[in-house]
Structure formats: structure tokens, C-alpha cells
Amino acid sequence: MHTELSSDLPKVRADRVQLQQVCLNLTLNGIEAMNDTGGELTIRSGRTDDDQLLISVIDTGMGLPDPGCCGATCRGERGRRDA
Numbered sequence: 001m002h003t004e005l006s007s008d009l010p011k012v013r014a015d016r017v018q019l020q021q022v023c024l025n026l027t028l029n030g031i032e033a034m035n036d037t038g039g040e041l042t043i044r045s046g047r048t049d050d051d052q053l054l055i056s057v058i059d060t061g062m063g064l065p066d067p068g069c070c071g072a073t074c075r076g077e078r079g080r081r082d083a
Contacts, residue, residue, distance in 0.1 A: 026057035033061025
């Protein structure tokens with residue numbers, strides 16, 4: 001796992017626990033996507049051009065199925081069934 005975290009971030013008004021849960025879920029989904037093949041997970045924070053907070057969670061997992069097949073509900077989706 002790699003982090004590229006900016007130290008100069010804009011302040012935001014949000015529920016801290018909800019933001020933590022979103023980041024945790026994205027991180028766990030990325031790890032799960034790379035479970036069989038390995039890969040890298042990168043978490044980045046920064047500012048957008050219009051001074052908003054930007055958080056990115058990037059993995060090198062297998063990705064989503066071809067959008068032409070039948071969308072996110074077709075075989076091969078990465079979503080967990082037990083949730």
C-alpha cells in the first residue's frame with residue numbers, strides 16, 4: 001500500500017465517522033479486488049482546481065466487467081454478496 005497524502009488540505013464539514021467508513025470500505029474493496037492476483041493499493045489526498053477536497057483510492061485489481069455486457073449486475077462484478 002502506498003500513500004500520497006497532501007498536508008495542505010481544505011477544511012470540510014462532514015461526519016468524520018462516515019468519511020472514515022467510506023475510506024475503509026473503498027480500501028477493503030481494493031484489497032479484495034487484488035486478493036487473487038496481487039497488486040498495489042494507493043491512497044491519495046489533495047485539492048481540486050476549485051479548492052475542494054479530493055480523496056482517491058486506487059487499486060490494480062481486475063476492474064469492473066466490460067460495460068457493454070450488461071452493467072454492474074452481470075457475472076464478474078466485484079461487489080460482495082454477503083453485505
